Amino acid sequence: MATVHLRIGDLVWGKLGRYPPWPGKVVSPPKDLKKPRGKKCHFVKFFGTEDHAWIKVEQLKPYHAHKEEMIKINKGKRFQQAVDAVEDFLKKAKGKEQNLDGKGDSKGKKTPNKPLKILEEDDEDLSALKDPSEKPVKDDPHFHHFLLSQSEKPASSMEPISKRLKIIEEDTGSTSIQAADSTAINGSITPTDKRIGFLGLGLMGSGIVSNLLKMGHVVTVWNRTAEKCDLFIQEGARLGRTPAEVASTCDITFSCVSDPKAARDLVLGPSGVLQGIRPGKCYIEMSTVDPETITELSQVITSRGGRFLEAPVAGSQQLSNDGMLVILAAGDRTVYEDCSSCFQAMGKTSFFLGEAGNAARMMLILNMVQGSFMATIAEGLTLAQATGQSQQTFLDILCQGQMASTFVDQKCQNILQGNFKPDYYLKHIQKDLRLAISMGDMANHPTPMAAAANEVYKRAKALDQSDNDISAVYRAYIH
Secondary structure, X not given: OOOOOOOOOOEEEEOOOOOOXXXXXXOOOOOOOOOOOOOOEEEEEEOOOOXXXXXXXXXXXXXXXXXXXXXXXXXXXXXXXXXXXXXXXXXXXXXXXXHHHOOOOOOOOOOOOOOOOOOOOOOOOOHHHOOOOOOOHHHXXXXXXXXXXXXXXXXXXXXXXXXXXXXXHHHHOOOOOOXXXXXXXXOOOOOOOOOEEEEOOOHHHHHHHHHHHHXXXXXXXXXXXXXXXXXXXXXXXXXXXXXXXXXXXOOEXXXXXXXXXXXXXXXXXXXXXXXXXXXXXXXXXXXXXXHHHHHHHHHHHHHOOOEEEEOOEEOOHHHHHOOOEEEEEEEOHHHHHHOHHHHHHHEEEEEEOOOOOHHHHHHHHHXXXXXXXXXXXXXXXXXXXXXXXXXXXXXXXXXXXXXXXXXHHHHHHHHHHOOOOOOOEHHHHHHHHHHHHXXXXXXXXXXXXXXXXXXXXXXXXXXXXXXXXXXXXXXXXXX
């Protein structure tokens, strides 16, 4: 991009690294934020995301002059939403100008927000740059985590990651600041300079790795079935020959596999992760497993001087692809903070839950509820059919009531269409139900609903539905 002269308040297309341009506005940085040394750049607020970043001047283009060009080359849904946000901003700005022209004639009218004042970068009075309804940049919690130039993190940097989504919803109505279909936020995430390893490229792992790469992380991949790595190598990933090699050559290694046995084998087996762990190396277990497995893995990793975090994810293959997972983390809090850019790339929000094992417990409870709910929905659909009621009408009524959700709508539509392509494997939700029931037994807490649902899923597995979606539990009721 050619260098252009820009001022505070200008609308721009900002480009970071290899990511496509994204619409933004040149704004003033907080007074306590220093500009990166040796770089001529502007501080940009991105539309549709509420993210901010320092962008080099040669990576900026005026918005209006290049709007048509950019719209042609970017087609993602999130991108279009960002462009729509710019147009809304321009309409409001035009209304403010008209109000200034007729200043004093505001009787009986609602006073609009103050118009943006264009200032030079070195202007001392920067307060006029912010719309009164706009949260000041320096007060935006997730801003403190992901600025390109930030050299120090706040002491409580764990909290902004888990609170970020709530703040964005309140201020902008946005539901996400991560999305693969728009290559997320066009680089407003600052990728960590640490080398990332990822073990396991299944339904969830594949989407996670894809988003890590799109956000500029350096990733080395390994999978038991080696050919699954090929696509990611083409996207820029490096290939690890063994889990031990990945762990030894990377600063932070993630794993996402099917069950407790696979998780233990990956760490403790031949050429396993443990052989590559050295003091300071980080290992993050993202698999949904039982707390006892997490405790065992944490102990063996830390016994070698490694740092351990568990971070199972709530979501599905589609949410993984879209970078919209919910991450539940527990263990070494400093590892959680070191992984902030990774978690932003793969998820819409994350929670830190304290000591290792807590995330596994919470994840099993969540999946227990989801699995039981799915079985109940399938039972309702089949009961409707058995009593002569329209299944489609049942779904239409359900989606107009208090239980309406994207999950219900999508799963029921898939059932009615006979589409059981896996978004989350049935065999895995049955495994989670089994582990949740066991956890309840250890806590001397009854789980009769989960136990009943588990039996239905076991029947579905007996009917060869293991590798289908969880919605295939429906078939347990019709055979």
